[in-house]
Amino acid sequence: MQWARAGKIDWHPRLFEPADLDRKFLVVVATPLHELNDSIYHEAQRRGVLCNVVDDPPRCDFYYPAVVNRGKLQIAISTNGQSPALAQRLRRELEQQFGPEYGGWIKALGSERRHLLTLPLGAEERRQLLHNLVTPEKFEEFVRGTTRLSTTMP
Numbered sequence: 162m163q164w165a166r167a168g169k170i171d172w173h174p175r176l177f178e179p180a181d182l183d184r185k186f187l188v189v190v191a192t193p194l195h196e197l198n199d200s201i202y203h204e205a206q207r208r209g210v211l212c213n214v215v216d217d218p219p220r221c222d223f224y225y226p227a228v229v230n231r232g233k234l235q236i237a238i239s240t241n242g243q244s245p246a247l248a249q250r251l252r253r254e255l256e257q258q259f260g261p262e263y264g265g266w267i268k269a270l271g272s273e274r275r276h277l278l279t280l281p282l283g284a285e286e287r288r289q290l291l292h293n294l295v296t297p298e299k300f301e302e303f304v305r306g307t308t309r310l311s312t313t314m315p
Contacts, residue, residue: 179204187211187223218242227252232264233271266303270294 165172177197182188188210190201202220205212214220218241226237227248236255238248273294277287293299302308 182210185210189213191215229255233267234263262304
């Protein structure tokens with residue numbers, strides 16, 4: 162309701178109509194009414210519309226993973242709808258393990274990778290240089306600010 166008041170979504174409180182699925186690619190169903198959820202799911206299946214009935218894994222064509230975002234680093238956790246609570250707990254644990262500093266490191270690694278791709282190196286040499294950049298020691302040096310991640314040739 163808050164998003165509707167803020168103009169972020171259009172909200173029309175009324176009963177479901179099959180025409181609501183016209184020209185739709187996917188639908189998320191989240192009502193407390195099992196019969197209604199079932200009806201919408203079957204109509205979506207008939208029309209080839211992907212459907213996710215919240216908290217009802219057998220009526221889900223897709224699941225939403227719990228995601229940790231650290232800049233360009235994304236870690237997704239899914240239990241295939243079997244235990245969203247576990248996925249959420251694991252997400253919280255991974256958020257602690259992979260702090261915000263990973264965002265900067267990923268950005269620096271991407272820049273260094275693009276630079277390496279411009280150099281006249283063999284595939285194995287390039288692979289080795291890239292793998293040497295992602296060691297725990299290199300990460301700690303990056304966090305401390307004692308390295309620039311440079312792989313330039315001597």
